[in-house]
Amino acid sequence: MIPTSDRELALELSQHQVRGRLHWFELGRRDFLKLAGGGILICASVRQLTAQEAGRMRRGPELPKDVAAWLYIAEDGRVTVFTGKVEVGQNIRTSLAQQVAEELRVSVGSISLIMGDTDVVPWDAGTFGSRTTPTMGPQLRLIAVAAREMLLGIAAQAWGVDASSLVAADGKITNPKTKQSRTYGELTHGQKLVKVIEGDPPFTPATEWQIAGQPVGKVDGTDFVTGKHAYTPDMTRPGMLYGKILRPAGFKASLTSLDDGAAKQLANITVVRDGDFVGVTAPDLWSVEQALGALKAEWKVPQQISDRDLLSYLKANADKGESEPPTTTGSVSQAMQSAEIKLAQTYSVAYIQHAPLEPRSALAEWQGDKLTVWTGTQRPFAVRDELAGMFRIPPQNVRVLVPDTGSAYGGKHIGDAAVEAARLAKAAGKPVKVIWTREEEFTWAYFRPAGVIEISSGALRNGTIVAWQHHNYNSGPAAIDTPYNIANKRIQFHPVDAPLRQGSYRGLAATANHFARESHMDELAHAAGMDPLQFRLKNTTDDRLRAVFEAVAEKAGWGKQKSSRERSFGIAGGFEKGGHLATVAEVESGPNGSLRVLRVVEAFDCGAVVNPNGLRNQVEGAIMMGIGGALFEAVRFENGRILNPHFSQYRVPRFRDMPQIDVVLVDRKDLPSAGAGETPIVGIAPAIANAIFAGTGERLRAMPLRKG
């Protein structure tokens, strides 16, 4: 599903929701009277206010239809484009510029994008769900086409000719007959293009693209290889202080005592306490760390479950809140009676961390009751509203700016660091920058949900699947339905009041559901005595899925070599968010359970390719990142504490884990472009698990597959 409508956006957003907040502020009495305009506000209303805010933002304001809100052409011909999407490494600053350049008939180099500045760009729900390419791409193309038509109209009027006789190319309107020519800047003189878009101006078809569809290099690539690009932690403001938060001794802890005497003895230190929130500020990072270390606090941490009991906990605590009924087709119980092969298996995925290399950070500055915050978030407008709610000021008093950010992977939806920096800045009366440590990242950022998935199925001996049941506990409903043709099925997501704070992660639960489904498909294929690829092809009529399976099989040489312990092969595939993929993994199974992924081949179809090099980079990166979740990433926890909050204890993929990666892009110029930042990650785990089975006969049903 490519979420494009309001309803789809709401569905998508509900899956990205982060449950649980880190902070509830009471604010000082004086602050609070000032903010509430002298009125009375009871503390309980804070939660209510924030909840209403969150509910309201499910549906955003109407997007502006006038060209000037999205695009500006200066007198020198420079084009500025305004979008609420943000750049977190997925390369949309480039791919969106290409699409505007294509429709406006200018070079990519003449375009600058202003992204994620809430005072300047049109409202946007956020950068998630692979929505930029299918929604913002067409939006900006629409605007660019309209702008081009306006420019043609201006020139036509000036020259007294029909607009259809003129040509827009290379940032100029030309009259081919008279050779008259004017640059866009000469035509607009820097005036705003005021026009409301009506109807559906035609896009340039992908088969005729000159700039879109090309492997254009990252637009500001030089800034990243020279260290010039300023991420949020690199920003400074005059008089800026550094802030640190005193973290509780565990989750759900309450502060029982605080001794800040020693910290207050240090020079230039401010200690801020607001309920259980305690923070310090100092003019430099060294001093603020000393001050934090000088605080003595005692916390009461309630008993909580450990990761050892997680899977039974998730089953036992399902469906206590809002649950959707199962999606049912045909009759599973009747079909199971006719089945000649029956299987029932349980799969699981662990809690994992995004671990973006740029830690969560924010720089906050107050001017009266106006707040400006620089922070690396995927949802600048949601963070604006979160800040407004926390500090009880109107959203228009808050400006959030997002510098191009050191990755996110679904982990930067909320404004925890922004809230912390703003609270400290309010108390200190100066701008404050907060940069989380890696240990804070691994502990206080939210997690990719763990989950249990139960699948039972029935098939005929000829390989036709007749019945399918898929139950997902806690990890999520994304890509939960099967892409195979099965007449009788029952599919259900069971939400759980989860033990850890959890939220969005690249691909959401599509990874977990594909791992379970494609592992189970492999088990069924073996039970039916069929080749796993042929078994899948027999059970699907989806042409795009068949095409990627056939493409990956050809590139990987599927079936040409028998699997052995030294080199075994596994296949998996599926679709999600408009992207179809098929993955083949080749692995080597050594003694004592050691494992090496030797080669990964992935075929991917996301419609018309906007930037093949950028897309390849995303697919390769998703495979590389997916190897971590597949093989060794898992958050360990006990009694509200994370047991492995360091890169030395939580293993992420490194150079030595790198397989040979071959990417086959199926460029469907006849189809709209879909996003590609997420779906390429979903095939790798089941492909590896299936390869391990092919080589060793051992079926592994829990991610991570190997703990070492």
Add this chain to the structure above:
Amino acid sequence: MDSIIRVNGKEHHVTAPPDQPLLWVLRDNLQLTGTKYGCGEGQCGACTVLMEKRAVRSCLTPFSAAAGKNIMTIEGLEQNGELHPVQQAFLHEEAFQCGYCTSGMILSAVALLNGNHHPSEDEIVHAMNGNICRCGTYPRIVSAIRQAAQKG
């Protein structure tokens, strides 16, 4: 502690506690923010700089150990407005996505090539394994290093 530190060929007088990591001296005292904090534990390589031409983790290098030494950061690699061959190769291969690890990657690669002009793929993997790219651009980084080695 009051000392001279030589960064990218320029001498700076710096006053900072002797135990303060070189990373914060570079970023806060000298405003050279191209060097990144990633973990503070020497586990990710984002803070890599060259000290006397060898790669060090600036987050674990105390100011006292860097005093008087020649330090090279990402800001110092460009010479006469021309990118270093490793920078050029990273750009050419587009060996990054979010770019946050890139400074550390490039300096680790420069240190590798300083000591080994034509490393094998195994040698590249071994030398670079302490640097994390969470976006997973490892194959491109290996290609970029090979390309820079060929040109260098």
